[in-house]
Amino acid sequence: MPIKHPNLQPEPMNGAIPAWHGKIAAGDLQPICQGVRDGGGRLLALWGSDWRVTQHGFVLHTLLVNEAGLVCLNLPLAEDHPVYPDISHIFPQANRMQRAAYDLLGIYAHEGGDHRKWLRHGAWHSGSFPLRKDFDAAQSRSDELDAYPFVHVEGTGVHEIPVGPVHAGIIEPGHFRFSVVGEKMLRLEQRLGYTHKGIEKRFESMTLQQGAKLAGRVSGDSSVAYAWAYAMAAEGIAGITPPARALWLRALFLERERVANHLGDLGYLGSDVALSFGFAQFWILKEQMLRNNAALFGHRYLMDRIIPGGVTADLSAEGRRMIEEECAMLEREVRLLRGIYDDHAGVQDRFIGAGRIEPKLAAQLGLCGLAGRASAQAWDARVQFPCAPYDRLDVQMATYRNGDVAARVIVRFDELLESLRLQREILVNLTGGDELAMPLEKLPGNGFGVGMVEGWRGEVMVAVHSNAQGNLARVHPHDPSWQNWPVLEHAVLDNIVPDFPLINKSFNLSYSGQDL
Amino acid sequence: MYQILKQIVKTGIKTEAAPQPDEAMRVEPQRLQQQILDVLGRALAIRHVDAGSCNACQLEIQAVNNAYYNIEGLGIKFVASPRHADILLVTGPVSRHMETALKLTYDATPEPKLVVAIGDCARDGGIFGASYASCGGVASVIPVDVMVSGCPPTPSAILQGILTAISAQK
Structure with missing residues (x-):
């Protein structure tokens, strides 16, 4: 206890x-x-x-x-x-x-x-x-305008730069209010909630199965993590354990989601420091992986492949060979590109020292997930609470102390390579039994369950309460971005405005996951 | 530098042939004249607006920029302001909190302009539906010319939707 x-x-x-x-x-x-x-x-x-x-x-x-x-x-x-x-x-x-x-x-x-x-x-x-x-x-229903009292910074030469909600790139909406002197940021205040679309209320009108689909769309880039956490909560209430093969496949999906997101972000981190070569290369790798996902499991982002009770997609012997080849290819290419990033003076000059969060501040503010691990917060749910099949995988956690953009890049590279190793381990263990799911039609009445999964961004939690009839009475999905958004306000202090996109991308937090 | 050049040569050209326009995606008759389409077809500027999506549609729009789909190779590029844009690409159900921002973005886009709604949510609210917090589909807030279905739609479907928007109606 x-x-x-x-x-x-x-x-x-x-x-x-x-x-x-x-x-x-x-x-x-x-x-x-x-x-x-x-x-x-x-x-x-x-x-x-x-x-x-x-x-x-x-x-x-x-x-x-x-x-x-x-x-x-x-x-x-x-x-x-x-x-x-x-x-x-x-x-x-x-x-x-x-x-x-x-x-x-x-x-x-x-x-x-x-x-x-x-x-x-x-x-x-x-x-x-x-x-x-x-x-x-x-x-x-109301149509009042949003009047939000931002904290104003006053003084000689201080001015404000309001950004958003519609942003300049292909990203989600939110408002950032920068108070700056010259190029230097004195304060950043975030205003989120623009993508609030009533997800929690929506759950309450859904069946257990519909809820699984919605959970997979709380934050699309973490679809597997959410669907697994939701299923874990429901299975806890029902007191069932999915078949072993289903659990191995869930871990395979989760690691593939992690690799795909890290590949994409490493590409963007390159283009954010004007190395468009990095974007081109990493997104070729990401695209190949997504195409394999579509060919093997029927969906590029593996949405709806995890259901309460198990999974809906299996892996054939041929598919196993494809993933082995893909892992070997990715390992070779990622190591080569990592060498290029490491040796590139211009890239390192922008990465090192930008957006630093000291370990002490990280602990104080509860920074979690990959950003936390880059600031010496050694938490990884796969290591701390290794539920099946992670209890048999011996995950090596990536941690670093520097807490700057460079550290978050290092953690991403390390986690990416570790995920490739884990996928190979999973393939070796993926034997025996062909059962993919246990039937779980409805929850018992008045149940309460929680599921927690270490997604690529950090720990994703879903809590499920059932009512007396066994329907969804309340579902609360929690994104690690809740913890990490406020820390970004600290990370940018004393940095220059043109470094904000880089620092922001090194965290890459979810708007939808926090706005619900 | 040598490593970078070597890698570029080794990678070669990955770009695939662009998909053909698909009339089934069109929801409004083509409003633009041939002369305008001819110009847009060679240098098109797109502004993306996320009006409340789960972010999966963004991942696929980002992928349209990768070497396989290489949208810039077709003369189409994403711009940072609606004032520079010919097309708005809108994702998500329109959250009530984004309704005003979407309308303002639409108004800020100079004529002639087209709107392409990306994804099942942009079509009719998708899994999020219409609620106290969501207006449902994009067409309930601004006029839509072309709709691309999917959850999320594939990059080829998105590219096809954009090309349909700037092609002459058959």
Whole structure:
């Protein structure tokens, strides 16, 4: 059991990763969070749910993680006054999550320093909350303009550069407000929520199977990670374990997703420092891989290949040979291109020292995923909580201390090569049994499950609550971008404006995954 | 430098033949005259607007720039402002929070202009549908000339959609 506290009696949760949940009282939230923080633990996610139809009011769910596992603290909130103690002074990354929980559900962090809206712009009225079960979409519709109080920097020579929501490249929308002196950035403030499309509400009208498709589209570049985390949560509630072959195939899909994204980003990191050769080369490799995905599994991004209970695509002997050849080709080419990046003075001059996050700041702000590992935050769910088949794969985690763009590039290269090794290992182990999925039509009633998967960007978590009839009562997908977006505001400080695209791309965070 | 040149020579030319226009993708009759199409066909500027997608459609639009599809080789390039654009490429269901930004981008694009909606969500809201936060398809907010289906559509389908938008209607 990962957390000891006299007022917490955690019950173990069924599932592939070690997790517990327990009810707490309002007064215990801050002490427990502080204890976890002092012990080196982190806040993974925070969300709320509406159980007023079953006379249980609102509940705040705070998901903490330390080296022993996950603990979900469930704090019941009064129906007429749903207020809870602020934890953003303990975990700074809680700030935006608490504000989003208010915008969507109307539960409020008492005494928090920052009560500005976050996910709500002007689409629905303040005072109406989409995730409440009695929300009336037509009644709540509003067309007010988004007036958001940015923090202004004043002084001689300071000016603001507003960017977005529509950006100059082929990327997602969001607003960045730079305060600069000359070329130097004094402050960056992000305004996200533009792609908020009501994903969490949508889940509540879906069957378990439809939900799997939606989970795979929370953030399209992490489709496999989300679909697996969703399936893991559902399988935990149902108390089933997918067939061994299905688990091996899921890991194969996840590593292929990681390789494809790293290839694409390494290409863009080249073109962002004017080495268009890098974009051309890496995107040839990425395209070859995506074509193999389409030929072998029927989808370039492996969407809908993972379902609750198993997978929908198998690998033939011929397919295995194709992947072996592809891995050998990629290993050869990536090593060659890495040598070119390493030896290129112009590239290294731009990479080294840009957008640095010191390990201490990373720990303080809860930086996670590949960006965290580039700043000495040695967390990787595949290593920390190796669920099958990772328990048999011995993943070598890539870490680095420098925390700059160069470090994030090094971590990407290392993880890419490690993923190629893992794919080969998986192919060797992919034997026996031809069963791809166990039937899982419907969830048992009143269940609660969590799934966590180390996606290419970081840890992707999906929490699923079922109601008395076994339908989806509440689904909360959590993207590592929640943790990492605020850290980007720090990474750019004292850098020059033209380096922002490079620094931003080295993190490559999801807008859709955070906007929901 | 030697390594880079050697690699370029070794890689060779990967570019494949561009797909032919597909009339089935057209949802509005061609509005542009032949003379304009002749000019656009040789130097076309595209502005991409993500109006709320899950980002998978962006991955495929980015792929249209890779060596296999080599959209720039056809004289078509992506530009950084709607003021420079002939075509808007719109992805995603239109979130209510992006509705105004999309309309403003459309208004900022000089005439003659065309709109290509990319992906199932841009067609009718896709899996996200229409809701308190989503307007549904792109056509519910701005006029659409060509629609490319798929979740996400392949790079060839996207290229085909763009080429359809600037071809004469048969």
